[in-house]
Amino acid sequence: MIASQQGERFTPEEYLEWEAQQPLRYEFFEGEVFAMAGGSLPHADIALNIATALRSALRGTSHDRCKVRNSDAKVGITEAGPFVYPDVTVTCHEQDLTAQKFSLHPCVVIEVLSESTEAYDRGGKFSLYRQIESLKEYILVSSERRAVEIFRRDKAGIWTFTPYGDVTGGNADINDEVTLTSLGVTLTVDAIYESVVFPNDET
Numbered sequence: 311m312i313a314s315q316q317g318e319r320f321t322p323e324e325y326l327e328w329e330a331q332q333p334l335r336y337e338f339f340e341g342e343v344f345a346m347a348g349g350s351l352p353h354a355d356i357a358l359n360i361a362t363a364l365r366s367a368l369r370g371t372s373h374d375r376c377k378v379r380n381s382d383a384k385v386g387i388t389e390a391g392p393f394v395y396p397d398v399t400v401t402c403h404e405q406d407l408t409a410q411k412f413s414l415h416p417c418v419v420i421e422v423l424s425e426s427t428e429a430y431d432r433g434g435k436f437s438l439y440r441q442i443e444s445l446k447e448y449i450l451v452s453s454e455r456r457a458v459e460i461f462r463r464d465k466a467g468i469w470t471f472t473p474y475g476d477v478t479g480g481n482a483d484i485n486d487e488v489t490l491t492s493l494g495v496t497l498t499v500d501a502i503y504e505s506v507v508f509p510n511d512e513t
Contacts, residue, residue: 322390338393353422353453355506357397360420367495376402384412387438397422415444417492422451446492456503458488475499
């Protein structure tokens with residue numbers, strides 16, 4: 311979530327060195343850096359649920375060594391940037407498993423949507439992620455209702471769309487199973503939204 315822009319311009323190397331000394335996280339685009347704002351509590355709860363469920367689902371499988379990383383983990387679209395902070399990533403690439411600064415080869419990227427970032431996550435940020443050859447699935451998760459959308463890249467490089475849960479805002483079955491085909495694991499919409507309280511829930 312981009313909050314504010316700094317005035318300076320950086321090379322990729324200068325950005326990586328500078329950001330490592332900052333108390334906040336910054337994304338990097340074409341020489342400019344942008345501070346990351348904090349999200350809502352439902353946003354944080356959902357991201358944690360997903361990361362926890364994924365790590366548990368992968369344990370003991372052929373993807374057991376894959377890394378599930380949270381929003382503190384930077385992803386490089388290329389080695390020279392842009393550099394962004396997805397809410398959750400999964401990478402199984404050998405180079406990423408020992409990387410110290412950023413991942414370059416995620417197979418799954420997950421963004422939890424908020425009102426201020428939804429258009430960017432669906433448009434500009436997805437456009438960046440599509441440049442990553444290793445990326446097989448891009449997942450958008452609503453923080454306002456139980457709705458999950460998965461974009462999958464097939465062997466021909468074509469992206470297809472599959473919705474789960476309450477995507478239309480109606481009364482959908484929240485027990486739908488969400489399958490991540492690139493990892494061979496399945497999560498339920500219930501698990502993703504466990505203990506999440508939405509802003510419009512009755513108190």
